[in-house]
Amino acid sequence: MAIVRFDPAALDPDEIARRRHRVFLLVGAIAGPAILTMADLHWRTGYDGWKSLHLVLFTILFGLVALGAAQTLVGFFVRRGAGDPCRITASLTAAEEENTVAARTAVVMPICNEEVGRVIEGVRVMYESLLRSGRLADFDFFILSDSNDPNRWIEEETAWLALTQRLGAQERIFYRKRRGGINKKSGNLADFCRRWGKHYVYMVVLDADSIMTGDAIARLAQLMERNRHVGIIQAVPALVNGETILARLQQFASRLYGPVSAAGLNYWQLNGANYWGHNAIIRLSPFIRHCSLPELPGEGPFGGRIMSHDYVEAALMRRAGWDVWLATELEGNYEECPGNVIEFAQRDRRWLQGNLQHARLVAAKGFHAVNRVHFALGILAYVASPLWLAFLVVSAVIAYRFGAAEVNVRAVPSFADYLHWSYHTQAVLLSLFTLAMLFLPKAIALLDLRARRAELAAFGGWGDLVGGVFLETLIFTLLAPVLMLFHTMFIALTICRKKISWGTQRRGRAGESVLAESVSAHWAHTLIGVAGAITATRIDSTLALWMSPILAGLIGSIPLSYVTGSWSAGEALRREGLFKTPEESAPSPVLVELGAALAARRSGPQPSPELATHYGLLQAVLDPYVNAVHVSLLHAKDELPPASEARFVALRDRLLREGPGALAPGDRLALLMDAESMNMLHDAVWSSPAARLAEWWRLALRHYDVIAPGPETAFSPKGAG
């Protein structure tokens, strides 16, 4: 049988249009009857302003539900048999997949104050995986740092050099620290493109928590080589390495429902797919020429620097005539996810701010309609929360007015005349239909798995799988109102230009929930839940019953947030076989290697508490090798800081006499960025009598005494791999 290879360049525009019309019609076919039924319910009791508003809100929200259901239905049908013929991964034959990549490719990992061990070990396992696959020759790795935490920065420098020494990869794995963090991640990548973009044909963009096998990276490059009109290919990563209930639940849900949904997404997006900012490959030449982000007119929150860059870059690439594809079936492609509700909400806050800003871009000239749809859906993903809240409030008001005014069902022509439904039956059926559409993706994903025996076994079999789906549904149902309130608050704060902070982002073991943090983040949700329960019960006990899943989630938000962010609870569920994924059952070698390396790192020594806060500065000043590497990397910069020498003399003097705690964070960073100061401080601390030094430096020097255990750096004999 001849192998049919898909040629995206020959994709018929009519086929694209047909597919989009079909999905649109399916959404209409699902949403239309529900909206008409709701309209009819209000018609039977008489319209007023509240009911009109209620219908508008229902229409928007049900439209989103219908889109999800339609996409899953389509995904299910196209995955049957040989799968969708129009997918980018089908553009390579098996023989072509074995070819080496003949184009220079940079694998770039932009980082900003991430856990250094995770970053370095992630790069190591991907590098070694490419090496083992025999395709390393055309790949270089770049760690692109925007870290402004001195501890992270210094650790990155030493860990990078130690890694290159360990792998013999001095001219294969590079490290660049930007002096300023202008334009955050997009600025970081743009800086790479400006400096070294000409050296490479492609750029594989990773996040700090991304992991890809060498085969997956090479395959992305091969797909680009095969399809010269494609500007970006976005891979769909599987979530991995979760330990808490929430993290394992996300990876379970994403692994189970994701493939069907992604197939549905690809069905209508085709060459107008989106870019998600990581686990993607980009053709550098058009990216450099066409995708440098402009500033939006006006000031924040809707103007100024574009915060969420990926959607916009995909739209700019499309505007320039290049295709963007979603690679739905690329194995060996992973990322991690937040471990607790607060981390999850924090991440949503960043995404939400960026997506809201895209409201301006929906009406920007030159973008393709599909990119405008991406912008709109990105906005709706978060605006849906306040709309849902408004829908609940309006529902309660209507219920209250209904009860108080003793409104009767009018004897008007309606669906009831034909279907012989009572008002109550019609309302219940509409609710059941809504629930059915909400749960349809889950049912379809299970149905899809029926034909995939090996995958089903990797999920732990039907028992564990159904148990997992049940528990996942329960937990997400309870968490949904909490996230609804978070999103609503974030939107309000964004519009009012207010900031909110719960401290720094934490991953891994450090990402476990903390009770005090849970109380601080959720006490207001609990109060709203209690107030809502009292109000709903007073209005109508049936209303309270209908709203009980929402109210229960809010009232129990503190324990729910705390328990779902716990490692021990996650471990207990793992022992029970719940939320098992194929990646957990049979982890890829890169994941096994990464896990082992991180476990070994976690058991390493930690700096003493007195020195830990400024440990990076300590090493950069005191350690002869760390200082030399740091200063050399500063020298490699192409510009010098503008601060005057007099300022640096005063700062150095203060640092020596009063210790790092006496300096503002910005001043400490300024010193760390000045090569001359770092050279002089190294000499000055070692050569000064103790009496001239701050107590902190005396303590730091004692760590180098022959009787003390030596400070741990990547260069120390114990620390070196």
Add this chain to the structure above:
Amino acid sequence: MTTTAAIHPTTATARLPNGPGWDEGFLRVESYLRAHHTESRVLLNRLTSEIIDAAWKQAPQFPGEEPVELAMRVAHERIGAWLEGAGHPGDWSEVRVRTRGRLALAVTGLSGRWAGQLFSTHPVAPEFATELAAATLHPGPELSLSNMPTAPLEFGFDDAAATDLRKTGGWSLVRGAGWSVGLIGLFGLVWAQTH
């Protein structure tokens, strides 16, 4: 020119300077050498004693300097001398040169393959000397600057839709509009007939 022999302990020092200042100097030099990953206690002690002895002898020439300052200056000279003997020449009184020397040691990977070579009394291995001389950092490839012009942005609908339309001959749009009108019309008709 100072040779590697300059840092090698040659005799056991019979008479060492004493006093709190010299004790501090001794401890500081010993700590500094250890910070370079000199793990042998015997070597550390002998090197430090030699450096302190030399610093003490230089003290009359630098009356304003504390023992720690004197001792560390000699320590830098001795380290520089050893590096020079190992094939990494330079003016070791220059702070930047000293930094480059330390960088060469760090890049060469003293903690791994060449552990035990630093300040060793034996001649350094020729491979180590070669690596030391060539040691440099590679934080990135050669710069090859690109101009990345900002993508222009105008507001208002237009065009790409029109381009799509040209590609599809307009027929798909008409068909899509027809389906949409048909679907909405169908629902409208149902509503009109029942209400």
